[in-house]
Amino acid sequence: MFLKLLIWFLLIRYASSEGDADFIYNGFHGANLSMDGAAKITSEGVLLLTQSTHQKGHAFYPIRLPFKPSNGKVQSFSTNFVFAIVLQYPNVSSFGAAFVISPSKEFPQGELGNYLGIFNPNNVGNSTNHIAAIELDTYLNPEYDDINDNHIGIDINGLKSISSAPASYFGNMSGGFKNLSLISGEQMHLWVDYNGDQNQLNVTLSPINVPKPDRPLLSSTVNLSSILLDDIYVGFSSSTRTAPVYHYILGWSFKMNGQAQALDLSRLPKLPRMGPKKKSKLLIIGLPVIVVFFTFTVISAVGLFVRSKIKFAEVLEDWEHEFGPHRFSYKDLFMATKGFKDSELLGVGGFGRVYRGVLPVSRLEVAVKRISHESRQGMREFISEIVSLGRLRHRNLVQLLGYCRRKRELLLVYDFMPNGSLDRFLFDHPNSMLSWNQRFRIIKGVALGLLYLHEEWEQLVLHRDIKASNVLLDNEMNGRLGDFGLARLYDHGTDPQTTHMVGTFGYLAPELTRRGKATTSTDVFAFGAFLLEVACGRRPIDPRSSMEEEMLVEWVSECWRRGKILEAADRKMGQEYNEEQMELVLKLGLLCSHPVAAERPSMRQVMQFLDRDACLPDLSSDGLGAAILSHHKGSDDIHLSYPSSFELGFPNSSSIEGSVLSGGR
Structure with a gap:
């Protein structure tokens, strides 16, 4: 030795x-x-x-x-x-x-x-x-x-x-x-x-x-x-x-x-054998005994099998074979969520219910959203878009892993976000307040994710529902844009043809109420409302506030017109924030919320403003504040954009969005 x-x-x-x-x-x-x-x-x-x-x-x-x-x-x-x-x-x-x-x-x-x-x-x-x-x-x-x-x-x-x-x-x-x-x-x-x-x-x-x-x-x-x-x-x-x-x-x-x-090369080892092993001699010798035992138990086994088939029956049509790798079995999702027990429930709303789960083989934590559907019309196109969205890969997007269909249910499977949604920290947890540095990092992360959707992926993706409750926080408190249930895909350079108005009141661009046509600019408008939501610690519409402060964008515009825009900052933070960054975010929120779509920046320009690679336009000279106040107070359309907080076509869905894919209850 x-x-x-x-x-x-x-x-x-x-x-x-x-x-x-x-x-x-x-x-x-x-x-x-x-x-x-x-x-x-x-x-x-x-x-x-x-x-x-x-x-x-x-x-x-x-x-x-x-x-x-x-x-x-x-x-x-x-x-x-x-x-x-x-x-x-x-x-x-x-x-x-x-x-x-x-x-x-x-x-x-x-x-x-x-x-x-x-x-x-x-x-x-x-x-x-x-x-x-x-x-x-x-x-x-x-x-x-x-x-x-x-x-x-x-x-x-x-x-x-x-x-x-x-x-x-x-x-x-x-x-x-x-x-x-x-x-x-x-x-x-x-x-x-x-x-x-x-x-x-x-x-x-x-x-x-x-x-x-x-x-x-x-x-x-x-x-x-x-x-x-x-x-x-x-x-x-x-x-x-x-x-x-x-x-x-x-x-x-x-x-x-x-x-x-x-x-x-002649001395290199062989690759291990893949697939089933050869039958052992013991199995060959004992095969008659095994057959007798199998025959004895087959009746009860068939009964259990039939019951299991009925319990875990799924809808599987021929066209779905091309999406095989993205389809989860209902049985795996049932086991992952402990039979969709209430103890695993994360949220309830108009879209359905969302459960936390742990996949039985990989032990991967996931969030499973159960959506009811009454019609098969358009289902193939919808599944195709879900699978396409599953190929999105960005550190500031919640990963959509796949789907499952069973009877009249559609189940979507996402990565699990342990810290829940951003709005829980902004509005529901006064003792767990986010610092300004955390908020600014989340803002930049969501902006990067939205830039990827608009310009950097192989297709243009319109999210159509950007808001704080759809921003999830991972274990390092990084912001990830999630919930692509309303998202739509288009080839770059084409004109989006969506004419059905969907989204959440308070985040809808004015032109949506007139034409119902979503564009990247309508996403930017919603992002502007999100910026003000994070910086001010207030929802875009707050019926509990005074008449002057009920509409967040109007109130921030008024603060800016009076030369005191920092008064709009979240009072819960006191003075614990970077004044230069706060002023930038508030003004950028107003610019993105411009009533005229052509005046809003692209998400690439938004990132240049946030990174200080470009300067914001002179808001005092372009009449932005006056335009916002004038439009919001004088336009009939704006009342369609901000009457109350529920999802178009999906009433009472706000409660699910605050906890989807997350650990929130």
Whole structure:
């Protein structure tokens, strides 16, 4: 034992002093790796990073490597490895993995999903990370400028690749690049070569049965000396979220200051068998006994089965097969909500009831909304839009996970937001008041989410019901725009044809009462009412207030006309707010609430105002206050916009919106 420890100590000293690390794993039986999370070495000798939902796994070479031993310049290095990505459900999208060069081999703050188990919303993109990674990305994230959901990328300190290309390889004989699918379950070989003298980083990919191509897939000039620290670790990281996925590494070779050794492909372990195991001899011998026992119990089993079928019967038509991955079984939702017990009830309203649930297999917390429908007319189009909205991916939107149909019910499944809705903190919890910094961060988050809906997703999305009760707060009190029950999708550049007036009184733009036609500008109007709601701590319409203060936008306009706009700030905060930010939000709320649609800013302009990248127009010169007061007091239409607080077409729905998808009661 002492001799083994001495040899291992000398190897560490040698690797640290010489700086020419050189190791190879043709399979990982007996490999000394530093692993955490779900990472493990299987009985076949395969390194398995993740295998189920909501997992992250890291596996690193345990010794720090001196990448900059003397002159402060990163040395040349070379590595290659064989990997495979296997989906449990082939049609369900998943997240990928990455080869990582990092000053640490532990990432306790790394989040799941598209953060690859390395980064989180607070540190992604920070130059202090000192991390370089080669990502095997199998999920399209528009916020990180991904080119598609099947690409290789070079990442520096974050998830926006400085260079990326669709997964493919160069055919030496035929010429040209041939496409590969990272989630095909096939074994692939990847090489990473860095020339420290020329600052040249090459990434090459091929199927396992094809020699290393002459032409790399990626070739990028990047000075790693300005990014990496001296003593660092090399290894792998991956993570999953709602979809189970197996990330395998079958062999790995690495060398500093030279070409990494070639893997002996004949010695690599086989991938673990997927699917059912072979029948055991015991089962074959005991089959007659099993048959007799089965026959004896089949009568009672059939009875239970029929009862279960009736209890959990669902509506499933032929056209729904194309939406399979987004459809939940009623049985799973029934079990998740404990049979839709009142103890799991989050809210009740005109749309139906909302329940908290925990999915039985993945243990994912969800919110389940039950909506009654009497007609099948338009149901296919509605389900199609629900599935499309389920593909929205933004950190300031509540994720719509899928749906289920049963008899005369439609069930929508969302991410669960533990801190409930924003209006609970504004109006219902005087002892849990939000600080101004929290409110301003929530405002910017909702603005970013709405900008994504209007301009940055593949289609234009009109939310049509923006208000504080539809803004949910996650466990870090970040604002997420939710409840897409009234949302509609349109192709960019087309004219929205919606003519049915829906929304919530107090947030409806004046033109909606005349034409009933929703646009991005009507969303901006509702966002303006939301801004005043958050800054003033008051609802857009408050019948309990005096006549002068009943209409929030009129009252703020009057404060502004008197030169005392800060008097409109939420009195519960006292003077604990940034006066410059408060004045900006109040004036921006008035500008977004302009009676004339053409005068309202776009959401991109709103973000420029909030980030102080652009100045608000001179409100004292454009007559905004006079226009608002004149219109609100003189127009018959405005009384249609603000008579009372209920949902058009869905009476008494206000009580559900304050707690949907959340922990509120």
